[in-house]
Amino acid sequence: MTQPFFDRLTDQVRTKKTPLVVGLDPRWSSLPETLKSVGDSLAEKAAAYRDFSIGILDVVAPLVPAVKPQVAFFEQLGWQGMQALAEVIDHARKLGVLLVMDGKRNDIGSTAEGYADGWLGESSAWRGDALTVSPYLGDDSLEPFVQVASDRAAGLFVLVKTSNPGGKMLQDLTADGSTIYQHVGGLVERLAADSAGACGYGVTGAVVGATYPEQLGELRALMPHTWFLVPGYGSQGGTAADVAPAFDANGLGAIVNSSRAIIFAHARDEFANLDWQQAVEAATRKAIDDLSSVATIR
Numbered sequence: 001m002t003q004p005f006f007d008r009l010t011d012q013v014r015t016k017k018t019p020l021v022v023g024l025d026p027r028w029s030s031l032p033e034t035l036k037s038v039g040d041s042l043a044e045k046a047a048a049y050r051d052f053s054i055g056i057l058d059v060v061a062p063l064v065p066a067v068k069p070q071v072a073f074f075e076q077l078g079w080q081g082m083q084a085l086a087e088v089i090d091h092a093r094k095l096g097v098l099l100v101m102d103g104k105r106n107d108i109g110s111t112a113e114g115y116a117d118g119w120l121g122e123s124s125a126w127r128g129d130a131l132t133v134s135p136y137l138g139d140d141s142l143e144p145f146v147q148v149a150s151d152r153a154a155g156l157f158v159l160v161k162t163s164n165p166g167g168k169m170l171q172d173l174t175a176d177g178s179t180i181y182q183h184v185g186g187l188v189e190r191l192a193a194d195s196a197g198a199c200g201y202g203v204t205g206a207v208v209g210a211t212y213p214e215q216l217g218e219l220r221a222l223m224p225h226t227w228f229l230v231p232g233y234g235s236q237g238g239t240a241a242d243v244a245p246a247f248d249a250n251g252l253g254a255i256v257n258s259s260r261a262i263i264f265a266h267a268r269d270e271f272a273n274l275d276w277q278q279a280v281e282a283a284t285r286k287a288i289d290d291l292s293s294v295a296t297i298r
């Protein structure tokens with residue numbers, strides 16, 4: 001019997017001794033030139049995205065608990081991109097690194113069932129260990145995801161407080177005396193508390209941006225059964241000090257994503273003497289070291 005996702009994540013974070021997650025966000029304009037030596041048809045771009053992502057996986061799988069493929073960049077290339085994503089997922093599974101699919105899906109409940117099966121269902125080629133979902137269609141839209149995730153020992157990360165500057169336009173509005181992100185956080189925490197496993201965390205996690213450290217601390221206190229996925233560290237300006245409030249007393253309860261700062265490290269001056277995979281490894285180790293100063297994992 002497979003352990004619940006957040007129990008597996010806890011084990012992986014303890015084994016790898018880091019909360020760092022590497023984001024797989026291939027972008028044609030930033031790819032190493034050696035991978036772009038072919039043409040730029042959709043098929044050729046998809047093959048380059050596959051090779052790039054697999055090359056990253058080979059480097060980071062022994063170092064980090066999970067990777068976060070950004071579905072948008074694969075969807076952008078149509079069916080060839082989705083084929084490439086399936087191959088990347090397959091490779092990650094063989095390497096034993098957990099997969100957080102960043103798709104930010106949702107719809108009315110009956111349609112949400114389709115998304116849940118497509119991204120978490122046993123027979124899907126795009127099955128992740130966890131999926132990001134939007135809360136803005138309400139509690140009934142989350143139910144199919146919770147059901148499938150519970151049945152499949154998968155996890156969810158619901159958007160609560162996103163890292164982008166414009167997120168506050170809606171998420172910080174006040175209704176019935178609380179902000180929208182506090183209401184969403186309360187809903188996610190109730191679902192997590194109802195399903196908490198051996199590690200103390202439930203089936204629903206929350207996305208909370210590193211760019212809002214004050215709210216990270218506030219939500220950590222409000223959401224003790226909810227694991228956080230923290231994007232915005234690195235390229236968006238979030239620092240190790242900013243993400244420090246996301247962790248619980250055991251240095252657990254949060255994973256911290258970094259995408260561009262790691263996968264395109266070959267373009268950083270400090271790694272200019274390295275090939276692109278060596279640069280990925282150096283940037284990953286640097287981020288692990290940086291985060292170790294704020295998350296003491298027990």
Ligand SMILES: O=c1ccn([C@@H]2O[C@H](COP(=O)(O)O)[C@@H](O)[C@H]2O)c(=O)[nH]1
Binds near residue numbers: 102162231259261
């Ligand atoms: O609030 C959010 C939710 C998701 N993201 C995603 O995370 C990565 C961040 O990439 P970086 O290169 O490390 O900035 C990307 O896939 C976003 O779509 C987010 O940034 N903020």
